[in-house]
Amino acid sequence: MYVLQAENITKVYGGKFEINSNNALNGISLNIEEGEFTGIMGPSGSGKTTLLNILSGLDEATLGKVKIMGKDIASFTKDDIAIFRRENLGIISQDFDLLEDLTLEENAILPLFIKDDIDEKGIKDKVQELFRFFNIWEQKDKYPHNVSGGQQQRAAACRALITNPKIIMADEPTGNLDSRASTKFMKYMQMINENKNTTIMMVTHDSYAASFCKRVLFIKDGKVYTEIYRKEGGKEFFNRILDCLAIIGGEIDEI
Numbered sequence: 001m002y003v004l005q006a007e008n009i010t011k012v013y014g015g016k017f018e019i020n021s022n023n024a025l026n027g028i029s030l031n032i033e034e035g036e037f038t039g040i041m042g043p044s045g046s047g048k049t050t051l052l053n054i055l056s057g058l059d060e061a062t063l064g065k066v067k068i069m070g071k072d073i074a075s076f077t078k079d080d081i082a083i084f085r086r087e088n089l090g091i092i093s094q095d096f097d098l099l100e101d102l103t104l105e106e107n108a109i110l111p112l113f114i115k116d117d118i119d120e121k122g123i124k125d126k127v128q129e130l131f132r133f134f135n136i137w138e139q140k141d142k143y144p145h146n147v148s149g150g151q152q153q154r155a156a157a158c159r160a161l162i163t164n165p166k167i168i169m170a171d172e173p174t175g176n177l178d179s180r181a182s183t184k185f186m187k188y189m190q191m192i193n194e195n196k197n198t199t200i201m202m203v204t205h206d207s208y209a210a211s212f213c214k215r216v217l218f219i220k221d222g223k224v225y226t227e228i229y230r231k232e233g234g235k236e237f238f239n240r241i242l243d244c245l246a247i248i249g250g251e252i253d254e255i
Contacts, residue, residue, distance in 0.1 A: 009064035042219035090165030
């Protein structure tokens, strides 16, 4: 069963018919099955983040169609897509998007308080579980400007995961984490993918993080250049990822 389908996704900046227009994406089509853990890699400017934003409904394609769980998201109103994302998607952005006047804990539980059925004990238990896992329990009462970028990233991850989303879309989720925290985070992502059958799409330049995926798509010049599937151990898959990046000229980050 496909939980996400994209057909001929094209993104043009500057207008379709303007001389100085720029194609960020050039007709990308892909299908994501339920329970897949898919990485998206490629050189800077290849369209990775643009693609993820369009697939999550944060941006609109110039041409093409996106269906999530069988629903054409282009048919949604702004309110509809916001509600749909809140109920089904967990989004981890590279800019954190934390509210400065809320503590890390308040930021993390915000998606739950928008819901009607609030289980306060369940919320406290979930916050403690996630914050202790990501080693930021001692920072839960601090505000974003009082903690490091890595701690903000982990709080943003907690916020995305706290609703037990059906699909997680992450943009460089390990970008502000050290190697130890990055490994722990990726093992958690792998665990919820395998144990809860959560579908994950992750943009990353981190080859080690990508080696936790089941499939990696490589994008170049706004098109899918190739894709590889994990059929062996992590080390062998990691090496194949490096080989593909060397061919297409992608960023290589060997943590």
